[in-house]
Amino acid sequence: MAGEQLALTVLMGVFLVGVVSLVSRMENLRAYAPLTSGDAGYGDSAATGHKPSGLLRWLTTVDHKDIGILYGVYATVAFVWGGLAVMLMRVELTTPALDVLGSTGVYNGLLTSHGITMLFLFGTPIIAAFSNYFIPLLIGADDMAFPRINGIAFWLLPPAALLIWAGFFLDPLTGGTVEAAQTSWVMYAPLSAEQANQGVDLMLLGLHLSGISATLGAINFIVTIFTERSPDVNWANLDIFSWTILTQSALILFAFPLLGSAIIMLLLDRNFQTAFFAVNGGSPILWQHLFWFFGHPEVYILVLPPMGLVSWILPKFSGRKLFGYKFVIYSTLAIGVLSFGVWAHHMFSTGIDPRIRASFMAVSLAIAIPSAVKTFNWIATMWNGNIRLTAPMLFCIGFVANFVIGGITGVFLAAIPIDLVLHDTYYVVGHFHWIVMGMIAFAAFGAIYYWFPIVTGKMYQKRLAKMHFWLSEIGVVITFFAMLLLGYLGMPRRYATYEFNGLIAPLSQVTTLHQVATLGAFIILFAQIIWVFNLVQSYLEGPVVETEDPWDLKETGQYSREFEWFAEQLDSTDDDAPALAADGRGEPSDD
Amino acid sequence: MSQRESETGETAGTGKLSSWPLFVALGLAVGEVGVVMAVYPLAIGGLVLFAGSVAGILTESGYAERPWRALTALSGLFVLLGLVVVWTQTGTELSTVQSALASTDTVVLRGFSITGAGVVSFAAGLAGSSITETGRAA
Ligand code: HEM
Ligand SMILES: [Cu+2]
Numbered sequence: 001m002a003g004e005q006l007a008l009t010v011l012m013g014v015f016l017v018g019v020v021s022l023v024s025r026m027e028n029l030r031a032y033a034p035l036t037s038g039d040a041g042y043g044d045s046a047a048t049g050h051k052p053s054g055l056l057r058w059l060t061t062v063d064h065k066d067i068g069i070l071y072g073v074y075a076t077v078a079f080v081w082g083g084l085a086v087m088l089m090r091v092e093l094t095t096p097a098l099d100v101l102g103s104t105g106v107y108n109g110l111l112t113s114h115g116i117t118m119l120f121l122f123g124t125p126i127i128a129a130f131s132n133y134f135i136p137l138l139i140g141a142d143d144m145a146f147p148r149i150n151g152i153a154f155w156l157l158p159p160a161a162l163l164i165w166a167g168f169f170l171d172p173l174t175g176g177t178v179e180a181a182q183t184s185w186v187m188y189a190p191l192s193a194e195q196a197n198q199g200v201d202l203m204l205l206g207l208h209l210s211g212i213s214a215t216l217g218a219i220n221f222i223v224t225i226f227t228e229r230s231p232d233v234n235w236a237n238l239d240i241f242s243w244t245i246l247t248q249s250a251l252i253l254f255a256f257p258l259l260g261s262a263i264i265m266l267l268l269d270r271n272f273q274t275a276f277f278a279v280n281g282g283s284p285i286l287w288q289h290l291f292w293f294f295g296h297p298e299v300y301i302l303v304l305p306p307m308g309l310v311s312w313i314l315p316k317f318s319g320r321k322l323f324g325y326k327f328v329i330y331s332t333l334a335i336g337v338l339s340f341g342v343w344a345h346h347m348f349s350t351g352i353d354p355r356i357r358a359s360f361m362a363v364s365l366a367i368a369i370p371s372a373v374k375t376f377n378w379i380a381t382m383w384n385g386n387i388r389l390t391a392p393m394l395f396c397i398g399f400v401a402n403f404v405i406g407g408i409t410g411v412f413l414a415a416i417p418i419d420l421v422l423h424d425t426y427y428v429v430g431h432f433h434w435i436v437m438g439m440i441a442f443a444a445f446g447a448i449y450y451w452f453p454i455v456t457g458k459m460y461q462k463r464l465a466k467m468h469f470w471l472s473e474i475g476v477v478i479t480f481f482a483m484l485l486l487g488y489l490g491m492p493r494r495y496a497t498y499e500f501n502g503l504i505a506p507l508s509q510v511t512t513l514h515q516v517a518t519l520g521a522f523i524i525l526f527a528q529i530i531w532v533f534n535l536v537q538s539y540l541e542g543p544v545v546e547t548e549d550p551w552d553l554k555e556t557g558q559y560s561r562e563f564e565w566f567a568e569q570l571d572s573t574d575d576d577a578p579a580l581a582a583d584g585r586g587e588p589s590d591d
Numbered sequence: 592m593s594q595r596e597s598e599t600g601e602t603a604g605t606g607k608l609s610s611w612p613l614f615v616a617l618g619l620a621v622g623e624v625g626v627v628m629a630v631y632p633l634a635i636g637g638l639v640l641f642a643g644s645v646a647g648i649l650t651e652s653g654y655a656e657r658p659w660r661a662l663t664a665l666s667g668l669f670v671l672l673g674l675v676v677v678w679t680q681t682g683t684e685l686s687t688v689q690s691a692l693a694s695t696d697t698v699v700l701r702g703f704s705i706t707g708a709g710v711v712s713f714a715a716g717l718a719g720s721s722i723t724e725t726g727r728a729a
Contacts, residue, residue: 005630005631005632008630008632008633009631009632009635009636011632012632012633012635012636013636015636016636016639016640019614019640022610023610023611023614023647026608026610052608057608059610059613060608060609060610060613061607061608062607062608062609062612063607063608066607143607147607147609148609148611148612148648148651148652149612150612151609151611151612151613152612152615152616152648154612154616155612155613155615155616155617156616156619156620159616159617159620159621160620163620163624198628201627201628202624202628205620205623205624205627205628208623209616209619209620209623212619267627271627272698
């Protein structure tokens with residue numbers, strides 16, 4: 001033990017010396033750049049320096065566009081991890097018995113990792129990718145209000161991912177003493193407090209870091225949108241995406257610190273013998289209250305910005321302005337406020353006071369109203385419009401369609417009598433996957449295609465993008481309809497096996513539906529392989545975009561600020577270097 | 592390549608770099624893991640890195656003229672925090688704190704590791720301010 005500690009100390013010392021020397025190298029690099037005062041002063045005039053090339057540029061950048069790209073790459077890596085985890089689970093579920101994974105513990109570990117990865121390491125970061133890159137462009141700001149805090153917020157995420165996944169890496173290294181956490185993403189006590197496995201502690205620490213990152217980002221966006229707008233952008237013409245990011249940031253500010261505190265309480269329970277969530281102490285229900293007080297706002301933290309993206313992109317290909325711009329904003333704000341008053345709809349079956357339960361049911365049903373307002377506004381925008389079915393538009397339409405099913409199944413679940421039957425079945429899993437996959441991921445895909453020319457200077461392969469859409473939509477429908485049906489049949493969620501007797505559920509139908517869901521999952525997987533291939537191939541070899549208006553937005557008067565910025569980029573260059581490469585990357589252009 | 596942006600003068604996309612954010616994040620992550628998982632070298636190293644990087648980033652962005660005072664303030668904070676952790680187990684009496692130095696109780700040791708990080712940062716601050724004449728961050 002003492003030897004290990006000594007070795008670690010020496011390693012730490014060597015590491016710190018390395019840091020000092022690296023930093024002094026960096027300081028020499030930028031020694032000629034004037035030291036500006038105050039964070040916001042960054043963009044002023046210091047346009048004399050060079051970005052260093054290669055890895056060093058990406059490690060040290062505080063440019064909002066670079067950080068946006070980093071967030072995007074990070075989210076994609078997380079998406080791959082979470083996706084592969086769930087494919088293993090889906091394969092296991094093709095048969096009732098435990099035939100593939102070898103132990104239920106492995107399944108539980110994958111389940112936990114899938115949920116946490118997709119929500120915290122894919123969902124939030126992919127949204128941050130768009131907001132970092134585009135909010136400053138959309139509101140006419142030089143950069144974020146606090147560029148360095150922006151950098152800190154991003155760099156907290158890679159360690160967070162390593163810690164959250166640490167159990168998987170440490171399991172073989174420690175001979176199984178530390179394994180992947182098996183708490184599920186909701187980490188309910190007493191299970192989470194009593195699993196001795198240190199993988200759980202590492203995961204909690206990682207989650208804590210990701211929460212700090214989200215909070216720093218939220219503060220940055222609030223300040224940026226309030227103070228860095230160009231003079232001609234006011235509250236009345238602020239774009240819809242910025243509105244949703246502003247609302248999201250407010251939700252983050254109230255929700256994430258609470259999660260952080262609850263996680264610290266759980267860590268104290270686990271390591272320091274406190275009794276916050278012990279049966280004879282603060283009670284396990286306390287955890288559920290704290291978790292869902294964060295958890296329900298979190299689902300809107302994840303869905304509001306995608307709604308903003310769709311509200312922004314869908315009109316561009318409908319040839320019309322967004323119908324009811326004001327009401328879309330009001331509904332965003334209404335959802336933001338209401339989302340803090342519905343958390344106990346996740347706890348209807350825990351035996352809480354029925355009067356409290358009923359009030360939560362009422363607010364949960366009420367939140368469906370602003371959600372529906374948005375849906376009708378999107379449909380009304382397309383109505384009689386001049387619709388162009390480009391890949392971004394297809395994803396927007398798919399988004400609206402999936403929201404109808406995902407939203408309405410949510411309204412069903414918000415009714416206490418229905419929830420008592422369907423709670424903890426696959427119906428719930430179906431409900432939220434229509435939303436998280438069918439909406440959040442779809443909006444992200446749509447926005448990636450829409451802005452691909454701006455970020456890379458190239459155009460993607462349109463046919464592959466459409467294949468990506470159709471396969472994804474078909475896969476989503478097959479997989480998640482099967483899950484809703486499984487729920488009606490009574491299949492409980494979070495099980496690696498389902499060898500129950502026929503009195504609980506009809507085993508053969510359940511097996512078939514599980515196989516159908518797995519088939520759908522493979523279709524989704526195949527679609528995402530096409531997506532990644534298309535992005536990489538087009539970035540490297542795609543046709544260079546030479547027009548400042550690749551989507552013909554001028555015709556309908558919808559040419560907007562981020563493309564004006566793109567036009568400036570095109571004007572100011574005499575060669576055809578794509579924006580990403582030209583942005584200091586120091587890559588030669590294609591000639 | 593990057594002249595292109597200075598030509599427009601609009602985006603000022605160049606020269607935007609800082610080596611500190613990465614290390615602030617890394618310091619926090621390593622320090623947090625070290626303290627909670629009771630791996631003392633990580634605790635001390637991580638917290639020292641965190642304190643140093645915070646001092647550095649404050650200086651770089653012009654909120655502080657020299658990093659040393661911020662470093663000293665943070666180190667004071669760590670010393671105090673660590674002592675509070677120790678006191679939760681020993682009480683505030685000097686003799687019990689002294690005898691706790693020999694303790695193997697992990698909470699006490701975590702407290703001392705935080706205090707230790709403060710002491711190291713404090714020493715670094717002293718050394719830094721006396722060595723550099725200009726007082727500019729390394
Ligand atoms: C129309 C508004 C919505 C309503 C009324 C609603 C209602 C509900 C209810 C009552 C549950 C609990 C089901 C149960 O465990 O028995 C639930 C679960 C869930 N909902 Fe929704 N929902 C809505 C929208 C959303 C949105 C927009 C998202 C995601 C962005 C979402 C994500 C989730 C998730 C992740 C769960 C499962 C949590 C878990 O137990 O793991 N919901 N929803
Ligand atoms: Cu909810």
